[in-house]
Amino acid sequence: MVDQTIWLAPKAISFTAVCAACADEHGFLAARVEGRLELARMHTSTTCSRGHAIRIERANHEPIGVLSALSAS
Numbered sequence: 001m002v003d004q005t006i007w008l009a010p011k012a013i014s015f016t017a018v019c020a021a022c023a024d025e026h027g028f029l030a031a032r033v034e035g036r037l038e039l040a041r042m043h044t045s046t047t048c049s050r051g052h053a054i055r056i057e058r059a060n061h062e063p064i065g066v067l068s069a070l071s072a073s
């Protein structure tokens with residue numbers, strides 16, 4: 001299995017993304033992953049509801065692969 005990395009916008013503090021492994025197996029709508037990354041932190045990790053590991057990294061520019069994010073500004 002390939003680990004997935006999700007890139008967050010520079011000021012994003014929460015996110016909704018898609019677990020690629022679940023999307024492959026169960027379809028896009030079954031694969032939502034929600035989480036939170038405080039502004040002071042540059043990375044974290046999470047798992048989807050089925051246990052796939054997902055890395056969360058804060059990007060220096062606009063992200064790829066994030067459906068929506070709440071900005072702190």
Ligand SMILES: [Zn+2]
Pocket residue numbers: 019020021022023048049050051052
């Ligand atoms: Zn998954």
